[in-house]
Ligand code: AHG
Ligand code: MN
């Protein structure tokens with residue numbers, strides 16, 4: 657390490673904890689569970705092909721998707737590394753049907769939800785994959801005995817923390833606790849995430865759109881109108897970028913600007929991305945960075961969850977770019993209702 661004045665993630669969290677309750681170090685202890693798991697996963701991802709971790713386990717998960725071996729490894733790692741932390745009331749994972757209740761006493765103040773490995777279909781072809789996490793507080797007891805599922809199903813605006821790890825050419829961690837968005841890079845020589853950017857903001861406008869247009873025939877007609885418009889000389893010129901790993905597409909959108917959209921399709925009538933541990937954490941981050949995230953007409957962070965693995969249509973990115981998509985959708989709705 658050349659620069660002795662570097663700031664690690666743990667130092668950053670402790671230094672920025674604004675209120676006494678967070679200064680107990682519990683939050684940074686909780687986050688260290690995620691970062692330990694992500695460092696182990698980063699090492700495994702780097703050696704895919706050399707270890708017997710390629711391909712599927714042969715099982716189908718609660719999402720109805722083929723489970724990649726690394727999905728399982730990532731899930732087990734996160735469950736183990738977070739599970740030891742007494743401040744965690746419950747965990748919920750994309751790979752597990754129900755929330756896992758841990759600490760039922762007062763010590764269990766946090767709920768951690770995660771997509772252990774996002775973009776996992778890309779592992780075998782060395783395209784970046786990621787881990788996404790969302791942190792909620794266990795609701796204060798209100799006299800009524802709440803089930804762990806009820807405790808977990810909170811709107812995205814209740815999140816106290818969110819972030820992702822992107823296993824790319826570098827291993828990058830981006831997080832927020834509601835006080836701006838901060839980016840770190842893992843320095844393998846010391847095994848620590850080092851701060852590279854504080855108070856990261858998303859450009860308000862950028863002519864990049866990110867969408868799997870193979871599904872366009874079954875998109876909302878307003879979205880189809882947008883996709884026709886975005887290719888015209890009047891609009892752009894826009895660039896199209898689509899990795900197929902949400903974390904990679906989101907990270908590019910956050911740093912360069914633009915809009916990512918995964919609308920409802922015939923195959924995924926509610927959208928493909930999951931509200932609780934994909935859309936909500938990224939929506940918290942993008943709003944903290946000055947961007948916007950909606951279903952096309954409803955702010956993602958205001959969507960009332962009803963099921964742990966519910967899916968949601970998603971338009972996310974630079975404020976102005978998201979609003980252009982929303983306008984096309986609104987105009988189509990009013991044309992239909994006229
Ligand atoms: P996951 O690997 O966690 O199931 O997520 C995959 C998601 C997301 O990463 C990506 O944006 C989207 O699937 C890509 O879907 P399509 O292949 O339908 O474009
Ligand atoms: Mn995912």
Ligand code: MN
Pocket residue numbers: 750771772773774775776
């Ligand atoms: Mn996943």
